[in-house]
Amino acid sequence: xxxxxxxxxxxxxxxxxxxxxxxxxxxxxxxxxxxxxxxxxxxxxxxxxxxxxxxxxxxxxxxxxxxxxxxxxxxxxxxxxxxxxxxxxxxxxxxxxxxxxxxx
Amino acid sequence: xxxxxxxxxxxxxxxxxxxxxxxxxxxxxxxxxxxxxxxxxxxxxxxxxxxxxxxxxxxxxxxxxxxxxxxxxxxxxxxxxxxxxxxxxxxxxxxxxxxxxxxxxxxxxxxxxxxxxxxxxxxxxxxxxxxxxxxxxxxxxxxxxxxxxxxxxxxxxxxxxxxxxxxxxxxxxxxxxxxxxxxxxxxxx
Numbered sequence: 001x002x003x004x005x006x007x008x009x010x011x012x013x014x015x016x017x018x019x020x021x022x023x024x025x026x027x028x029x030x031x032x033x034x035x036x037x038x039x040x041x042x043x044x045x046x047x048x049x050x051x052x053x054x055x056x057x058x059x060x061x062x063x064x065x066x067x068x069x070x071x072x073x074x075x076x077x078x079x080x081x082x083x084x085x086x087x088x089x090x091x092x093x094x095x096x097x098x099x100x101x102x103x104x
Numbered sequence: 105x106x107x108x109x110x111x112x113x114x115x116x117x118x119x120x121x122x123x124x125x126x127x128x129x130x131x132x133x134x135x136x137x138x139x140x141x142x143x144x145x146x147x148x149x150x151x152x153x154x155x156x157x158x159x160x161x162x163x164x165x166x167x168x169x170x171x172x173x174x175x176x177x178x179x180x181x182x183x184x185x186x187x188x189x190x191x192x193x194x195x196x197x198x199x200x201x202x203x204x205x206x207x208x209x210x211x212x213x214x215x216x217x218x219x220x221x222x223x224x225x226x227x228x229x230x231x232x233x234x235x236x237x238x239x240x241x242x243x244x245x246x247x248x249x250x251x252x253x254x255x256x257x258x259x260x261x262x263x264x265x266x267x268x269x270x271x272x273x274x275x276x277x278x279x280x281x282x283x284x285x286x287x288x289x290x291x292x293x
Contacts, residue, residue: 022126
């Protein structure tokens with residue numbers, strides 16, 4: 001016996017909300033990036049759940065979408081962390097409310 | 105029944121670690137909890153019979169992204185360690201309220217929609233052989249584009265993180281002769 005589709009969607013919604021709350025409520029830029037990664041993971045879980053419970057699982061579209069999404073998330077994390085490190089070198093902080101001037 | 109127990113265990117683990125990753129004070133703890141949450145999601149992918157995605161999730165998220173975040177935390181070690189400093193942004197209550205609204209906005213339609221209560225079709229397996237064939241035939245253009253994107257992101261990350269190397273060297277050198285040179289140049293003119 002399997003859990004039905006709505007269980008996965010609820011789990012994904014909870015994960016998305018946790019990631020969203022962390023991304024908007026925390027001060028550290030690294031944690032904001034981590035929250036965005038959690039939101040991306042929630043979207044990936046939705047893709048896999050809809051693929052598994054969908055009408056035509058042989059088409060593999062959900063799996064392919066998630067594979068490309070994981071690759072793009074990796075690229076995004078690499079560039080985002082490089083930006084955070086570059087900002088830290090210049091400003092000696094990663095707190096988002098201290099990085100508030102446009103002119104470096 | 106066994107499948108259901110596996111799902112609930114993995115879901116509880118994922119949610120607990122995700123919550124810990126977003127609420128703990130120390131950034132290293134947050135990164136490690138996020139790695140555990142990513143691993144829990146990989147278990148859920150395996151339980152959904154998406155084995156290849158599950159292992160890709162383990163390798164990319166737990167193996168690469170979590171370690172990258174730990175590296176970034178250690179490289180930017182500074183004022184976050186002060187225990188008395190306030191970790192949440194001034195408008196965090198608004199953010200949490202919006203997150204709860206988003207949660208309600210997603211879960212209420214999911215609970216009320218009858219078509220989402222369905223059980224899975226009998227056997228949907230995604231063997232690695234088929235995935236590889238699809239990647240090499242139907243999805244070959246996106247695959248190449250993702251390769252280009254990853255290369256560009258890698259080079260870009262190195263360039264961004266290394267950009268101030270010359271400025272750092274200039275700061276290490278004594279600044280006095282450097283200041284003298286432009287003065288001479290202007291006086292000669």
